[in-house]
Amino acid sequence: xxxxxxxxxxxxxxxxxxxxxxxxxxxxxxxxxxxxxxxxxxxxxxxxxxxxxxxxxxxxxxxxxxxxxxxxxxxxxxxxxxxxxxxxxxxxxxxxxxxxxxxxxxxxxxxxxxxxxxxxxxxxxxxxxxxxxxxxxxxxxxxxxxxxxxxxxxxxxxxxxxxxxxxxxxxxxxxxxxxxxxxxxxxxxxxxxxxxxxxxxxxxxxxxxxxxxxxxxxxxxxxxxxxxxxxxxxxxxxxxxxxxxxxxxxxxxxxxxxxxxxxxxxxxxxxxxxxxxxxx
Amino acid sequence: xxxxxxxxxxxxxxxxxxxxxxxxxxxxxxxxxxxxxxxxxxxxxxxxxxxxxxxxxxxxxxxxxxxxxxxxxxxxxxxxxxxxxxxxxxxxxxxxxxxxxxxxxxxxxxxxxxxxxxxxxxxxxxxxxxxxxxxxxxxxxxxxxxxxxxxxxxxxxxxxxxxxxxxxxxxxxxxxxxxxxxxxxxxxxxxxxxxxxxxxxxxxxxxxxxxxxxxxxxxxxxxxxxxxxxxxxxxxxxxxxxxxxxxxxxxxxxxxxxxxxxxxxxxxxxxxxxxxxxxxxxxxxxxxxxxxxxxxxxxxxxxxxxxxxxxxxxxxxxxxxxxxxxxxxxxxxxxxxxxxxxxxxxxxxxxxxxxxxxxxxxxxxxxxxxxxxxxxxxxxxxxxxxxxxxxxxxxxxxxxxxxxxxxxxxxxxxxxxxxxxxxxxxxxx
Numbered sequence: 001x002x003x004x005x006x007x008x009x010x011x012x013x014x015x016x017x018x019x020x021x022x023x024x025x026x027x028x029x030x031x032x033x034x035x036x037x038x039x040x041x042x043x044x045x046x047x048x049x050x051x052x053x054x055x056x057x058x059x060x061x062x063x064x065x066x067x068x069x070x071x072x073x074x075x076x077x078x079x080x081x082x083x084x085x086x087x088x089x090x091x092x093x094x095x096x097x098x099x100x101x102x103x104x105x106x107x108x109x110x111x112x113x114x115x116x117x118x119x120x121x122x123x124x125x126x127x128x129x130x131x132x133x134x135x136x137x138x139x140x141x142x143x144x145x146x147x148x149x150x151x152x153x154x155x156x157x158x159x160x161x162x163x164x165x166x167x168x169x170x171x172x173x174x175x176x177x178x179x180x181x182x183x184x185x186x187x188x189x190x191x192x193x194x195x196x197x198x199x200x201x202x203x204x205x206x207x208x209x210x211x212x213x214x215x216x217x218x219x220x221x222x223x224x225x226x227x228x229x230x231x232x233x234x235x236x237x238x239x240x241x242x243x244x245x246x247x248x249x250x251x252x253x254x255x256x257x258x259x260x261x262x263x264x265x266x267x268x269x270x271x272x273x274x275x276x277x278x279x280x
Numbered sequence: 281x282x283x284x285x286x287x288x289x290x291x292x293x294x295x296x297x298x299x300x301x302x303x304x305x306x307x308x309x310x311x312x313x314x315x316x317x318x319x320x321x322x323x324x325x326x327x328x329x330x331x332x333x334x335x336x337x338x339x340x341x342x343x344x345x346x347x348x349x350x351x352x353x354x355x356x357x358x359x360x361x362x363x364x365x366x367x368x369x370x371x372x373x374x375x376x377x378x379x380x381x382x383x384x385x386x387x388x389x390x391x392x393x394x395x396x397x398x399x400x401x402x403x404x405x406x407x408x409x410x411x412x413x414x415x416x417x418x419x420x421x422x423x424x425x426x427x428x429x430x431x432x433x434x435x436x437x438x439x440x441x442x443x444x445x446x447x448x449x450x451x452x453x454x455x456x457x458x459x460x461x462x463x464x465x466x467x468x469x470x471x472x473x474x475x476x477x478x479x480x481x482x483x484x485x486x487x488x489x490x491x492x493x494x495x496x497x498x499x500x501x502x503x504x505x506x507x508x509x510x511x512x513x514x515x516x517x518x519x520x521x522x523x524x525x526x527x528x529x530x531x532x533x534x535x536x537x538x539x540x541x542x543x544x545x546x547x548x549x550x551x552x553x554x555x556x557x558x559x560x561x562x563x564x565x566x567x568x569x570x571x572x573x574x575x576x577x578x579x580x581x582x583x584x585x586x587x588x589x590x591x592x593x594x595x596x597x598x599x600x601x602x603x604x605x606x607x608x609x610x611x612x613x614x615x616x617x618x619x620x621x622x623x624x625x626x627x628x629x630x631x632x633x634x635x636x637x638x639x640x641x642x643x644x645x646x647x648x649x650x651x652x653x654x655x656x657x658x659x660x661x662x663x664x665x666x667x668x669x670x671x672x673x674x675x676x677x678x679x680x681x682x683x684x685x686x687x688x689x690x691x692x693x694x695x696x697x698x699x700x701x702x703x704x705x706x707x708x709x
Contacts, residue, residue, distance in 0.1 A: 044564035046545025066322050122356065129364040138366055214353060218360045221314070221368075223348055233350040237320045238374065239478060239554070242537060 029255065035248035036060070043244055059245035060253075063235075068223065069250055072231040077257065079141050079216075079227060080209035083148035087156045087205040088198055090149065095160030096190075100169070110161075113154040121214050129218065139221045147219065148209040156201045163197025164190075199265050207258050228254050311342045311600050313607060316349040316368035318590075321559065324623035331619070335610050342603045344370075355380075362386040362595070369598040370607060375409040375420055376481075376588035379663050382417035388594040389415035393605035398612060406629040409589055409658040418591030421612050422626040424555035425576070425585055425652040426486060427645070432570035434549040438464035445651035448575040448583050451490060451513050458526035461549050473531040473539045473548035474518055479679035480671045482552070484660045485586035487514045490579030494696070495661045502708050503664045505700040507693045513579055515692065518683055532683050544569055552576065555649045556625040562644060573645025575652055583652065586659035589629055627653050666707035674699045 030050070035043065037055040042048070063069060098106045128147060129138070137143030167190055175185045213229040220226050232254060235247035315332065319325045325348070332346045347368055349357070355377055361367040362381065371387075381387050394416075399407075402420060410418035435442060438461045443449045449457060461471035476482060484494060491510030497503045521527035528548060531539050536557055542548045544566055561571060575583055592611065594604045610616070617633035627649055628634055639650045661667040678695040681687045687695075 040564050041566050044541050044544045044566065046541045046547060048541070062322075066325070125356075125360050126363045129360050129366075133364050133366060138364070214356070217350065217353055218357050221347060221366070222345075226348075230350065233352040234320055234348055236350070236352055237556075238318075238351045239536070241557070241560070243321070244537070 032248050032252050032255075035244060036252040038245065040245060059249035062243075063246035063250040063253075066246060067231050067234055067250065069228070069231065069253065071224070072226055072228045073254070073257070075141060075225060076210055076228040076254075079144050079148065080206045082141075082145045083152065083209040084202040084206035086145065086149045087152050088202045091153055091156040091160050091201065092194075092198065095157050095164050096186075098157070099161045099164035113157055116154045125215070125218060128215075132219065138219060139225055141220075141225060144216060144219055144227070145209075147215050148205070148212065151212075151215075152205040152208050156205055159201045159204065160194075160197055163194055163201075166197075167193045203262065203265065206261060210258055310340070311603050313342065313344045313370060313598075313600060313604055314347050314368040315344050315370040315607070316347040316372060318349045318351050318354060318372045319624065320351065321624065324620070327619045327623035331611055331616055335607060342600070342607070344607055358386075362597070365597055367595040367597060369595055369600060369604045371593045371595060373418070373591055373593065374588050375418060375591050376659060376662055376667070378410060378418050378591060378593065379412055379665055379667070381593075382412040382415065383665060386596055387417040388596045388598065388601050389417065390419065390594065390605065391416050393594070393601055394419065395605075395609050398609050401612075401614070401630045401632055403629070403631060405657050406589060409587070409662050410591055410593075412663050418593040419608055419612060420589035420591050420629045421617060422621055422624055423587045423589040423629055423653075423656055424626045425587065425649060425656055426482065426552055427555055427576060427649065427652070428550045428574040429543065429553050429557065429561060429645075430550045430572050430574050431543060431546060431548070432572045434461065434465065434546065435572075438549075442572075443574050443577075445575050445583070445648050448578040451517050451577045451579055454577040455517060455520060455526070458521055458550075459524060462526040465549065469542070469547040469549070470526060470528040471549045472521055472527040473534075473542055473551045474521075474527055474683075475534045475536045475539045475551065475553070476518070476532045476679070476683055477535045477538075478676070479683060480675045481586075481588070481659065483514050483518075483679055486552075486576055487511055488584050488586045488657055488660065489577065489581050490514065491581050493660050495664050495667075503661075503704060505670075505697050505704065507697055510580070512689065512693075515679070515682060516689070517577075519685070522683065522685070529684070532680070540564060543571075550574070555627065555645075558644050559625040573648045575648060582655065584655045584657050585652075586662075587656045588659045588662065590624075590626070664704065666704045669707075670700050670703045674703060 034048075034050055034052060036059055037057075038052040039054055039056045039058060042052060042054065094109075098109060132138050132143045132146070135143070137146065171189055171193070172185050175189045176182075180188065211229060212227075213233070216227045216230050217233075220230065228250075232247065232250055235243045235250065237243075317325075317328045319328045329346055332344050336343050349368075349372065354373060358367065358371065358373070358381065362384070367386070378387065398419065406420040406423070407416060409420050410416055440457045440460055441449075458471035462469075465471070474482075484492070487494070487510065490513035492508070492513060494505055494507065494511050495503050496506050518527065522529050522532065528542070531542070531548070536551070536553045537560060539548065539551045539553075540557075540560060543551050543561075544564070555573075558573065565571065576585060578584075592608045594601050594608070598604055611620070612630065614628075614630055614632040614636070617628040617630045618636045618638060621628040621633065622638060627639065633639075634650060634653055638646075640647050642648075661670075675696055678687070678692055678699075682689070682692040
């Protein structure tokens, strides 16, 4: 049986649709970059241009002069990387059990995971604040990491369960037949196959924590501890007033780490996901 | 082996957590206060930090830590801090955000804490914006009237009378002028751009000039919403201007900053904006752009309008309320109030500060704003519990639909009054 051939017109339509989608996705970022390099006078132009007519780094200088962006980025990086690491370490064994052992308990746990995603931030923030206060974790990045791990764990777990289920059980059984113990099976057989899933899950937890604003705003009190999303709001005034140029410059810088992390590991995700998918 | 691994992992985690830990408060007898400021423009942040540094230098026994807050989500952030017993000692906010905190017992009553000088320096109508029940829960210190920022060349060329703070346009005159200016612009734009993304406070505050109140408090203290003729003047003016083309329909959904390119480009002759927007105009206006600050139109009550001043409050949980009040008194000494006002491009509430010559220069419209200061009144519904919910769930969508032409005046009033009273009733049981 052969797959139906797509006509030239159909393929052109597909590429056009893809192009439209890419433009749609890229528009906010490209516009952000454009604003970041525009002088104040061009920001107020009635006929804005994509490419700044008189590009300047003044917005970047002003942003760095007015706010401790590097320190905030360091805090964000520490919090997001720690949250991603801990989330993956905690979620992996749980996901393995949920994927491999079918019981009433794992079914209930799965249900709880889904339900826990439905709680809005404002519902949990006050109890969470009180818990962290009793643990002396208010105004600490450790407290923030604990919150981020708790918040991203259900979805991380959900993702990893899917990845574990995609690893054929027969491979583990074959290794066991060859004499490998349970730990050896997990380390030598399952873990390598699970690697792309671990990376994807870690990336999800990292980006979630990197972008998070409200918990960081509430939990971190001193300037030395504040993360990048919180510092970015210092360019905003009441009733939507904004220092647009420096805000765009700082926001552009804030998007770079996520993009870099994704660019570095995206090959590993896609390559790993497809490895062994077809029999040669 | 496995146990050793687990122990090592736990130790590493503990190290990580302790490394990220917070600072303990030294016990050296020094009183330490935290002051959360919402200043955001550089000049304003600098002024606040300088004043804190001056206080700290002069008061070694009472040290104040400057904490940078954010207007974004400030209500939720403060509420969480209050509930968790971790609120800053001195709190910067806007007066229309204080009612729930005051009635909730989170803010200290400042009645016996503030010096007579400060009480006397700030006019009674400003104090009314922070008085809830029998107490006063914030010191109003900065405020801004809504003004018309205008393209001077277009207005001059159209030949209309230029209003002054002493002789502003009336609302009917404003409509006539807008039509005349639009005709003069000959299809190249509109006389007015109303940025009404958040239409409620603009409508209610300007409506005071025409006698609009909407919220009526009975002798028993209960508030009901009732629409009178005065409440319709501003909505009808805006709707009428949009319908006859003298106001732009497309700006109705915009924020103030979004309309500035059109003002600079000559697409609009006038934009009603808060007084502090002048800073953005100074920063962004193209070279040669001639602009002026005009008073908002006046109604049967004169040029009065409502405002929600910025405030300084003290947390009820603060262990050092008297020291916090002394710090507020220092921050709001007349010369310091002027520094804060200039940094924020706003007007001080203090009568002595308001006399400062720096606030009466014609440059950047300061003199016009200062002349309007005596006409500022508490925003309607300032102290009404349930107002935020009414605003978000009832009034904002209703005004937006009315201004865009989707509903008529009768439907607007029905929603504001009937739906609104149902909301307020829940808060006044």
